Amino acid sequence: xxxxxxxxxxxxxxxxxxxxxxxxxxxARAWADxxxxxxxxxxxxxxxxxxxxxxxxxxxxxxxxxxxxxxxxLCRTECRFGAIAVVEGRYVVDPFACEGxxxxxxxxxxxxxxxRPWQTGIVALAADEGHVFSTAVLTMGSGNSGKLVWAVxxxxxxxxxxxxxxxxxxxxxxxxxxxxxxxSGVDLVLLxxxxxxxxxxxxxxxxxxxxxxxxxxxxxxxxxxxSEAMAESVRDLCSLWGVPHLGDIPFDPAxxxxxxxxxxxxxxxxxxxxxxxxxxxxxxxxxxGVPATP
Numbered sequence: 001x002x003x004x005x006x007x008x009x010x011x012x013x014x015x016x017x018x019x020x021x022x023x024x025x026x027x028a029r030a031w032a033d034x035x036x037x038x039x040x041x042x043x044x045x046x047x048x049x050x051x052x053x054x055x056x057x058x059x060x061x062x063x064x065x066x067x068x069x070x071x072x073x074l075c076r077t078e079c080r081f082g083a084i085a086v087v088e089g090r091y092v093v094d095p096f097a098c099e100g101x102x103x104x105x106x107x108x109x110x111x112x113x114x115x116r117p118w119q120t121g122i123v124a125l126a127a128d129e130g131h132v133f134s135t136a137v138l139t140m141g142s143g144n145s146g147k148l149v150w151a152v153x154x155x156x157x158x159x160x161x162x163x164x165x166x167x168x169x170x171x172x173x174x175x176x177x178x179x180x181x182x183x184s185g186v187d188l189v190l191l192x193x194x195x196x197x198x199x200x201x202x203x204x205x206x207x208x209x210x211x212x213x214x215x216x217x218x219x220x221x222x223x224x225x226x227s228e229a230m231a232e233s234v235r236d237l238c239s240l241w242g243v244p245h246l247g248d249i250p251f252d253p254a255x256x257x258x259x260x261x262x263x264x265x266x267x268x269x270x271x272x273x274x275x276x277x278x279x280x281x282x283x284x285x286x287x288x289g290v291p292a293t294p
Contacts, residue, residue, distance in 0.1 A: 001030065001157065001160055001164050001165065001166065001167055002165065002166050002167070002187045002188075002287055003166075003167045003169060003185065003186040003187050003188075004022070004026075004166060004167070004168050004169065004186065004187065004188050004189075004190060004283065004287065005034075005169045005171050005182055005183060005186040005188070005189045005190070006018055006019045006022065006168070006169065006170055006171060006189075006190045006192060007171040007172075007173070007179060007182070007183075007189055007190070007191055007192070007206060007210075008173050008191065008192045008193070008194075008202070008206075009173065009174065009175075009191070009193070009194075009199065009201075009202020009203050009205060009206045010173050010174065010194070010198065010199065010202045011038075011173045012194075013173070013192050013193065013194045013199065013222055014192055014194075014222035014223065014249070014255075015170065015171070015173065015192045016033075016035070016040050016041055016044070016170050017044075017222075017255060017259060017264070017265065018190070018192050018220070018222065018249075018276060018279075019031075019041060019168055019169075019170035020041060020044040020045060020170075020264040020266075021264045021265050021266045021273075021276045021280070022168050022276075022280055022283075023045060023046065023168050023264070024046065024264050024266035024267070025266045025276070025277055025280040026166055026168065026280055026283075026284060028131075028166055028167065028168045029130055029131055029132070029160065029161060029164045029165075029166075029167075030131070030132045030133075030134075030156055030159075030160040030161075030164050030166075030167040030168075031045065031132075031133055031134075031156075031167060031168040031169065031170070032133070032134040032135060032152050032153060032155075032156045032167065032168075032169045032170070033045075033133075033134075033135040033152070033170045034135075034149045034152050034153065034169055034170060034171050034172060034178060034181075034182045035170055035171060035172045035173070035178070036121060036135070036136045036137060036138045036145050036148045036149055036152065036172070036178060037138050037145060037172060037178070039135050039136070039137060041133075041135065041170045042126075042133070042135065043259070043262060044258075044259060044262060044263060044264050045126075045133055046131070047126040047127070047128065047131055047133045048126055050124035050125050050126040050133055050134075050135050051124060051125065051126065052122045052123070052124045053123050053124060053125050053155075054122075054123055055119045055120075055121070055122055055123070056119070056120045056121050056122075056123055056136070056147065056148055056151050058100075058118055058119075058120035058142060058147060059099070059100030059118065060100050060115035060116060060117055060118055061093065061095045061098045061100055061115065061116055061118045062075075062083070062084075062093045062098050062100070062102070062104050062105060062113055062114075062115060063093060063113070063114055063115065063116045064084075064091050064092065064093060064112055064113050065112045065113070065114065066090055066091075068110050068111065068112035069090075069091055069110060069112040070109070070110045070112070071089075071091065072108075072109060072110070074107050074108065074109070075091065075104035075107060075108055075113060076091065078103060078104065078107055079103070079104055080103075081097050081098065081099050081101075082094075082097055083095075083097035083098040083099070084104060095118060095141075096141040100115070100118070102115070118142070119139050119142070120138065120139055120142045120145075120147065120148055121136045121137055121138045121139050121142060121145075121148040122136060122137050122139070123135075123136045123148070123151050123152065123155060124136060124137070125155060125159060127159060130161065132156065132159045132160050132161070132164075134152050134153070134155040134156040134159065135152055136148050136149075136151060136152045145172075145176075145177055145178040145181075146177035146178050146180060146181035147181070148178075149172075149178045149181035149182055150181050150184075153169070153181075153182070153184075153185070156169075166287070169182060169186065171183075174202075175205050175206060175209045179209070180209075180213075183209070183210060183213055183215055186215060187215075187216065187287060188215070188216045188217070188218065188283065188286060188287055189210045189215050189216070189217050189218070190217075190218050190219070190220065190246075190279075190283060191203060191206050191207070191210070191217060191218070191219045191220075192219075192220060192221075192222050193219055193220070193221045193222070193234045194221070194222060194223065195221055195223065195224050195226055195227040195228075195230035195231040195233075195234060196226075196227065196230055197230070199230070199234070200230060200233055200234060200237065203219070203234060203237060204237065207237070207241050207243065211241060211243070216286070217243050218243065218244045218245075218246050218282075218283060218286060219234070219238050219243055219244070219245045219246065220245070220246050220247050220248070220249060220279050221234050221235075221245070221247075221248045221249065222249045223249065223250070223251045224248030224249060224250060225248070225250045225251055226251055231248060244282075244286070246279045246282040246283065246286075247275055247278050247279045247282065248275065249272050249275040249276060249279070250271045250272060250275060251272075252265075252268075252270045252271050252272030252273070254268050254270040254272060254273065255268075255272050
């Protein structure tokens with residue numbers, strides 16, 4: 001099963017809008033939302049909202065046995081994260097501040113500090129007879145989002161029907177840990193750029209990461225007509241990196257109207273829908289081994 005990952009350098013570029021259209025236009029049978037910090041693909045995806053299947057535990061958090069604690073204060077003074085405080089005469093751990101390093105448990109002379117599992121996120125799935133939608137939601141204040149993304153992708157591969165040709169993955173914005181985890185093992189990364197100074201800077205960072213990891217990359221520009229000069233700069237950057245620019249998507253009021261109605265722009269006859277259909281065709285050709293012109 002080939003995997004197409006759709007990324008952007010920042011939120012709000014239209015990455016999920018493009019991903020939703022790809023699912024319909026490519027007649028995908030499997031897709032995933034790996035933007036676990038703020039998953040939104042379910043708002044426009046063809047299947048019903050995914051239901052929770054289970055939780056994922058990350059690094060454990062410290063917990064203090066009040067009956068054993070001697071109030072020596074060593075744990076509080078040595079915790080570099082400020083995660084231990086005295087509340088009404090009791091030593092307590094703030095789980096959102098605790099990094100699970102285990103130093104306090106190692107130092108405690110009374111052996112009063114142990115560990116407890118901490119839920120990193122909830123993994124969810126939606127499926128019917130021929131389709132699979134894998135996603136997850138990160139628990140507030142939790143780290144290890146890369147591990148949660150790995151669980152989403154593992155579930156996608158495990159639950160997809162045999163012979164499924166293509167999976168569409170909506171990734172996280174930026175270049176953090178969830179993006180690194182999303183890129184692992186994919187066949188092509190489509191970067192959705194924005195024609196702005198910030199958008200160009202974000203695209204440079206993403207190209208550095210994706211190309212540096214040795215994955216095939218392509219670019220498209222959303223709302224390209226908002227700034228023709230910056231859209232041209234995006235195309236120039238792609239040429240400099242030797243990365244194909246597959247097309248420009250113009251600003252189109254039909255896009256927010258479709259999103260607000262809970263549907264994609266896959267079938268919309270307007271300029272944005274037409275441009276996205278052309279980009280989908282170019283991406284599918286590239287996945288089939290037909291090289292695109294940088």
